[in-house]
Amino acid sequence: MTYAFKDLALSCVGQFLQYFLNKRNKHVTVLVGTAGDTGSAAIESVRGLKWIDIIVMLPKGRCTRIQELQMTTVIEDNVTVFSVDGTSDEIDGIIRKLFADTAFAKKHNLMSLNSINWCRIMVQIAHFFYAYFVCATSKLEDSLAVVEVVVPTGGAGNITAGCIARKMGLPVQLVAAVNENDILHRTVLHGDFSLAESVKASLSSAMDIQEPYNLERIFWLLSGMDSPLIKKMMEEFEKSKRLQLPAYLHKSIKDNVTSCTVSDADVIHTIRHCWDENHYLLCPHTAVAVTYHYRQSDIISKSIARCCLATASAVKFPEAVQKAGLTPEVTTDIKMLEEKSTRFAVMKKEDEWEQILRDTVEAIAIRRES
Structure with a gap:
C-alpha cells in the first residue's frame, strides 16, 4: 500500500494482468510516467511479478521526498526507475512517442498503468x-x-x-x-x-x-x-x-x-x-x-x-x-523508507530521453530471452 487511492484500482489491474499473462505465457513491459502517486502505486501493484517488467519515470524535485522514496527504494529485478530532469508532461510526451511507434510497441508488448489504461x-x-x-x-x-x-x-x-x-x-x-x-x-x-x-x-x-x-x-x-x-x-x-x-x-x-x-x-x-x-x-x-x-x-x-x-x-x-502549522503524522513504514537503500538512474536535461528509454526496453527484452 502506498497511501494513494490509486492503490485500489492498480491492485486489481496488477492481478488481472498476472492472471492473463500467465495463461498466455506472455511478457509485457509497462511504461509509467508519474507526477507523484501513480508511479509508486503502479510499482507496488506489479513488483516481483513474473510476467511483467515496469519502467517508471519520475520528475526530479517535483515529487515529495516520501513519494520519491516509495519508488526508488523498491529494489526488484522487474523494476526500473528513472529520475528525470523535467516535468511530468515532458515525461508523458516521451512515453507517447514509444507507443506511437507501433512496431516497437508491438515487438516489446508495451503497455501503461497510468490512467490511460482503460482497466484503471x-x-x-x-x-x-x-x-x-x-x-x-x-x-x-x-x-x-x-x-x-x-x-x-x-x-x-x-x-x-x-x-x-x-x-x-x-x-x-x-x-x-x-x-x-x-x-x-x-x-x-x-x-x-x-x-x-x-x-x-x-x-x-x-x-x-x-x-x-x-x-x-x-x-x-x-x-x-x-x-x-x-x-x-x-x-x-x-x-x-x-x-x-x-x-x-x-x-x-x-x-x-x-x-x-x-x-x-x-x-x-x-x-x-x-x-x-x-x-x-x-x-x-x-x-x-x-x-x-x-x-x-x-x-x-x-x-x-x-x-x-x-x-x-x-x-x-x-x-x-x-x-498549515500542523504536525505531520509519521507511520512506521514511512519512517522505514529513510533507512532503505535506493536504486534509480538519472536522466539529465541534455540527455536523449527517448533513446535511453528505448535502450532500456531493449535491454529488458535481451535479459528476458537469455
Missing part, C-alpha cells in the same frame, strides 16, 4: 457508485436524489470514471477541482483547451499536469462518441497546443461537469480549517476538493449531499502539513 478507469467507476450510495442512504430521503461529487483532478482519469458513471445512469453532479495548472477549468468554463506557458509546481504535486490526457476520452464520450471529430481535434491540439471546442461539445461538457481552481494558499488554509473543525488531516490534493466544499458551504442546499473524493494520505505530504 473501469475499476475507478466503482468509487462513484460507492460514494453515491453512502451519501444517498445516510444523507437523503430519496435514494434517487442527486449527489454532488467533487473530484481532485490532474490527469482527469478519475473524473472520466465519473462521467462514465453518469452515462450509466448514476445521478451525480461532478465537480473537477484543479490546482493552478488549470487547463481543465478553462476548458469547462470557456471551451479553451490550450496550454499555459509552463507547468506550475504546487503543493498538490501529483496534479501538476498541463495536458490531462483523459480529456480526450471525455470529449469523445460527451460528443456522442464522434470519433472523426475527436481525432481531428486532437491532431490540431498536438500541432498547436491550442484548441477552441465546438460550441455543442463545450455545452455538453458544461452540462456534465463544473469546475474550480484552487491556489496553494487555499490548500494550506483548508488543511488547517479541516483539522480545526474535524480533527481530520487532509493531503494537499484532497484539500483542493475540500476547498470547493468550504466555498459552497454558505449556499449548500439541504436537498443535495456532497462528497469530496480523497486521493491520498497526508502522511505522504509532511511539507504541506507543516505549512
Whole structure:
C-alpha cells in the first residue's frame, strides 16, 4: 500500500494482468510516467511479478521526498526507475512517442498503468457508485436524489470514471477541482483547451499536469462518441497546443461537469480549517476538493449531499502539513523508507530521453530471452 487511492484500482489491474499473462505465457513491459502517486502505486501493484517488467519515470524535485522514496527504494529485478530532469508532461510526451511507434510497441508488448489504461478507469467507476450510495442512504430521503461529487483532478482519469458513471445512469453532479495548472477549468468554463506557458509546481504535486490526457476520452464520450471529430481535434491540439471546442461539445461538457481552481494558499488554509473543525488531516490534493466544499458551504442546499473524493494520505505530504502549522503524522513504514537503500538512474536535461528509454526496453527484452 502506498497511501494513494490509486492503490485500489492498480491492485486489481496488477492481478488481472498476472492472471492473463500467465495463461498466455506472455511478457509485457509497462511504461509509467508519474507526477507523484501513480508511479509508486503502479510499482507496488506489479513488483516481483513474473510476467511483467515496469519502467517508471519520475520528475526530479517535483515529487515529495516520501513519494520519491516509495519508488526508488523498491529494489526488484522487474523494476526500473528513472529520475528525470523535467516535468511530468515532458515525461508523458516521451512515453507517447514509444507507443506511437507501433512496431516497437508491438515487438516489446508495451503497455501503461497510468490512467490511460482503460482497466484503471473501469475499476475507478466503482468509487462513484460507492460514494453515491453512502451519501444517498445516510444523507437523503430519496435514494434517487442527486449527489454532488467533487473530484481532485490532474490527469482527469478519475473524473472520466465519473462521467462514465453518469452515462450509466448514476445521478451525480461532478465537480473537477484543479490546482493552478488549470487547463481543465478553462476548458469547462470557456471551451479553451490550450496550454499555459509552463507547468506550475504546487503543493498538490501529483496534479501538476498541463495536458490531462483523459480529456480526450471525455470529449469523445460527451460528443456522442464522434470519433472523426475527436481525432481531428486532437491532431490540431498536438500541432498547436491550442484548441477552441465546438460550441455543442463545450455545452455538453458544461452540462456534465463544473469546475474550480484552487491556489496553494487555499490548500494550506483548508488543511488547517479541516483539522480545526474535524480533527481530520487532509493531503494537499484532497484539500483542493475540500476547498470547493468550504466555498459552497454558505449556499449548500439541504436537498443535495456532497462528497469530496480523497486521493491520498497526508502522511505522504509532511511539507504541506507543516505549512498549515500542523504536525505531520509519521507511520512506521514511512519512517522505514529513510533507512532503505535506493536504486534509480538519472536522466539529465541534455540527455536523449527517448533513446535511453528505448535502450532500456531493449535491454529488458535481451535479459528476458537469455
